[in-house]
Amino acid sequence: MGWMERFFKLKEQGTDVRTELLAGLTTFLTMAYIIFVNPSILGDAGMPKDAVFVATCVAAAIGxxxxxxxxxxxxxxxxxMGLNAYFAYGVVKxxxxxxxxxxxxxxxxxxxFLAISLFRIREMIINGIPHSIRTAITAGIGLFLGIIALKNAGIVTASPATLVTLGDLHQTPALLAIAGFFIIVALDRLKxxxxxLxxxxxxxxxxxxxxxxxxxGIVSAPPSIAPTLMKLDISAALSVGILNVVLVFFLVELFDATGTLMGVANRAGLLKTGKMDRLNxxxxxxxxxxxxxxxLGTSSTTAxxxxxxxxxxxxxxxxxxxxxAVLFLACLFIAPLAGAVPAYATAPALFYVSCLMLRELADVAWEDSTESVPAVVTALLMPFTYxxxxxxxxxxxxxxALKLLTGRGREVPVMVWIIAALFVFMYVYLGGH
Structure with missing residues (x-):
């Protein structure tokens, strides 16, 4: 295991091989749903589901x-998720x-995306994010995880009258999720x-x-990826009408991934003075x-x-x-076993992580409304717009806007003005996504 220690710097990060392997298994179980959900959504756009299943596993493994x-x-x-729905229901249908x-x-x-990453423009964008927004991104992701978890557990459900409401707590999945949540919190507290897991x-x-x-069962042979492999039509995507679709994909990918990277790295204690060391x-x-x-044949892959x-x-x-990554590749052969873990089994884990991520709001400068209000807006809009x-x-x-209206426009970094203007353009001209 010596090479692992040298390559990954395990001791320096206060971890070991066993912990890392268990953590990987935990992450995989909480996101394995995508190998079944993604083919279902893209299948609605007319894509061959079996090929999309393989593309999903391989793209996840590569990234x-x-x-x-x-x-x-x-x-x-x-x-x-979200990008695949926009792909299927927005762009295709x-x-x-x-x-x-x-x-x-x-x-x-x-x-x-690759170009602005190579030229470090994306790094400049991320490093230009104000502290209050950066803090709120972690808390907002926590709230987002919370609503996903409660929905998966059946504790929160849709309502035509009130948008969301309490689910049926007499259902076994909801009760099992609640029990799982208490088990996880208690065990984690007891170290x-x-x-x-x-x-x-x-x-x-x-x-x-x-x-x-x-x-x-456990094992099944993977289907063929041929129906979607290299079937992308770049010339059609370069036509004038679809360029706004490219822009929406680009902006959503940019800030979805950026938010996730910052939020998860912050939770892991991997930020140094608010920045990621190996961000690029x-x-x-x-x-x-x-x-x-x-x-390979799947919609945008992201953190x-x-x-x-x-x-x-x-x-x-x-x-x-x-x-x-190894577990995603294994899924090509053990899809039945991965599919045996229901969404309400991973929901308690996500909900507990959600609770922990909300502590970041303590770092917001609450006495300055030009800092605290944008932070709260950031955090609340994530779950409420999904x-x-x-x-x-x-x-x-x-x-x-608030800095400008209170005569403090000079405090706003140039990058913030550019990004804010880009988003205003996206919502006014493209109608969001």
Missing amino acids: TLVMGLYANYPIALAPG GMGYTWEAALGAVFISGCL VKGAI IGIVAVTIMSFLVAGNKFA KALLADSTAIVAGSM YIESAAGVQAGGRTGLTAITV SIANGIAFGFISYA
Whole structure:
């Protein structure tokens, strides 16, 4: 294990091989749903579901491997939720473009992303984020994780009258999720190693005993990726009508991934004076994954907020990410086993991480409303619009506007003005996403 120590600097980060492997397994279990959900959503756009399943696993593995080996961060990547819905229901079904043209748009946005990462423009953007917004991003991601977890557990459900309401707490999945949450919090408080993983496994076992969960076996042969491999249509994506689609993909990818990287790194204690040491390497991993994913046949690949669960389980280095990547590749053959973990089993883990991430709001300068209000706007808009990018966008716009209206416009970094103007353009001209 000596080479692992040297390569990943495990001792320096206060971790060991066992902790990293458990953290990787924890992250994987909280995000494994994507290998089943992504083919379902992109299938609605007319894409072959079996090929998308393979593309999802391989794109996630490639992006996460680059993140682990090149950037040495415990952050996993996979096709992003929200971006896949925009791809299927907005671009293909809504605007009438072919899925091949939409993949071309993802490819071009990934190339733009790669260019601004290589020229360190993206790093300048991130380093220009004001402290209050940076703090709020972590808290906002916590709130976002919270609403995802409560929805997956069946504790919160949709309501036509009040938008959201309390779910049916007589249902077994909701009760198991609540039990799992208390198990995880108690074990973590008692300093039990692998507390989050134990909670997930415990709820999964109980789901077979009392919730009617069915075991579908362990091994299955992977289907062919040929129907989607290199089927992207770049020339169609370069037509004038779809350029606004490329811009939306680009902006959402940029700020979704940026928010996730900052939030998870902050939770792991990997920020130094508010900055990520190997930020550009992490950004290159992200942009490489988008380009590779579009070639394989899936919508935009991005950093996953569920990585925070692995970080809470002790993951601090790229070894955690490599574990996730290996498990995604294994999923090509063990999809039935991965599918046996229900969403309500991982929901307690995400909800606990959500609770912990909200402590970041303590760092906001509450006495200055030009700092605190944009921070709160950032945090609240993430769960309420179901988008990290929207939260960051409204945070930037409100920060610039409030500083300007109170005669403190000179305090606003140039990068903030540029980003705020870009987002105003996106919402006014493109209508958001």
